Amino acid sequence: MSLDGIVTKAIVKEFKNTILGGRVDKIYQHEKDEILIQVYNKGKNNKLLISASSNNPRIHLTNHDKSNPSSPPMFCMLLRKHLGRGLISNIEQLDMDRVIFIDISSLDELGSRTEKRLVVEIMGKYSNIILIDKTSNRIIDSITRVTHDMSRIRQVLPGKEYFPPKQDNKLNPLDIGKEIFIKLMDEDNGNKQVFKHFYTNYIGLGPLIAKEICYQANVQIDVPLASLNIEEKENIFASFKNIMDKLKAEDFNPILIKNEYSNNFIGFYSLDIDHLGKNKLYLDSISKVLDEYYRKNDMMDRVNQKAQALKKSVQTKLTRSSNKLAKQKEELLKSKNREIYKIYADLISANIHRIDKGMEEIQLENFYSENMEVITIPLDKKYSPQENAQNYYKKYSKLKNAHQLLLKQIPETEEEVYYLENIMNSIDNCTQVDEIEEIKEELIKEGYLKGKLKKGKKKTTSKPHHYISSDGFHIYVGKNNKQNDYLTLKFAQKEDLWFHTQKIPGSHVILKVENREIPNSTLEEAAILAAYYSKGKNSTNVPVDYTEKKNVKKPKKAKGGMVIYENFSTIFVTPSKERVESIKKIED
Secondary structure, three states, X not given: OOOOHHHHHXXXXXXXXXXXXXXXXXXXXXXXXXXXXXXXXXXXXXXXXXXXXXXXXXXXXXXXXXXXXXXXXXXHHHHHHHHOOOEEEEEEEOOOOOEEEEEEEEEOOOOOEEEEEEEEEOOHXXXXXXXXXXXXXXXXXXXXXXXXXXXXXXXXXXXXXXXXOOOXXXXXXXXXXXXXXXXXXXXXXXXXXXXXXXXXXEOOOOXXXXXXXXXXXXXXXXXEHHHOOHHHHHHXXXXXXXXXXXXXXXXXXXXXXXXXXXXXXXXXXXXXXXXXXXXXXXXXXXXXXXHHHHHHHHHHHHHHHHHHHHHHHHHHHHHHHHHXXXXXXXXXXXXXXXXXXHHHHHHHHHOHHHOOOOOOEEEEEOOOOOOOOEEEEEOOOOOOHXXXXXXXXXXXXXXXXXXXXXXXXXXXXXXXHHHHHHHHHHHHHOOOHHHHHHHHHHXXXXXXXXXXXXXXXXXXXXXXXXXXXXXXOEEEEOOOHHHHHHHHHHHOOXXXXXXXXXXXXXXXXXXXXXXXXXXXXXXXXXXXXXXXXXXXXXXXXEEEEEEEXXXXXXXXXXXXXXXXXXXXXXEEEOOOHHHHHOOEEEOO
């Protein structure tokens, strides 16, 4: 991860300039592993976000808001009790590690001043937020309790003394001279790759800065230590010292590292990084860098967590409906052959005198055929001829009724399968937690999930994808059925063009016409978006229908996103991620 000890050092420097000496005004806990502390300092409200997420642990100031739970969790209440209205008296980093101490002085119930320490450990899946009493160094509580069953080495539980994470005999890189540096390289495993030497021997150095040290020294990152000559080792030390001097001087230069082929960010750092090229964005604050980088990454991580749970439930129902449809079609096929049972019954009835009880079959002339061909009729020897005839009449009647019922049921089941497949596609398209929640509410409303609908009319907060074609036309893509219905039934004007994959579950796509002639290039781009945000995204030659919005209707009592349309044209496209990313996108 990019958030190593060097980034942590930059964070601490920024905090000392922004929130040190500030007053803790409000504390929220938006997620089970994340808190937000509002700190008032120097006439400004600062929002301090601290996350112990296993995938995206971090600490930084943020400009973004999140919705609060209806009732605050216990850890949030505990922090409010001990830290509320307190003053931040000290902020420091543990050596060069990814551990930050935030000391907060406040008054207790008796009016006496006490000092608490909020410990933020950014340690991947072992990340934690721990509140301790600074005087006794005892743990008051933590956002994640670590029991003896979870770790025999270090428990994090109320009442226990706090011990920092072990540093595995690593050295503080700020204290290292040339002699010790080269000696350590000589004594390390000779087969180890050069860049790995740094983050296995020094506190706070991650793979990113290790590769940068090698790059600046003009040494390949993957060569073994044993292959280095003394000149190369001295060049590496010079590169190492240059970076350490910047740290000692706190000469930070926060950057976001962009993907070469898209606008996505693939990393960040608090120093300039040359080995990843020039596709970088420089900002004046490490918090701005982290806020921008993690806002999308963390959001998608939480979306994926919620999406997987919802998809599992929907997939179960989809499998059940698909199996039901297959069985219904099999029964329909059988029912189409029902006339033979009526013929059997009629022939038996007409030849009762020729049939004895106990016979297993009889051959009779079929007077319904032109050639009076002889057919073999199976008989149940337990029944009389009359009873065999009656059984065949009943079977014929049952299949006839079943045929009529199946003709009605199969389209209903097909519609249900299509709807659930569309839901699965919508879940994959979601980029916001609110959009997943909208799908969940829809499924509860339709009776597919158990639960209570939220009371009161909630204003729509989620937004569809918004693209601008190469010819400057606005294109909107729904991510779920709520957005699909909004785009088609409320947002689009009657002359706007509506796109949807032909007989394939997918998003509604609206192309705003605005009294202009639509070029073929824009039509193709809108069709590509419709195909990409559908179940056919990995297919070739996907048929996409398009028509004016006035030709699209929603049947009465139809499920979300379900519409009918007429007077359409069809365009065939092959969607791809690269093709979609080439279309300009307005951030959601």
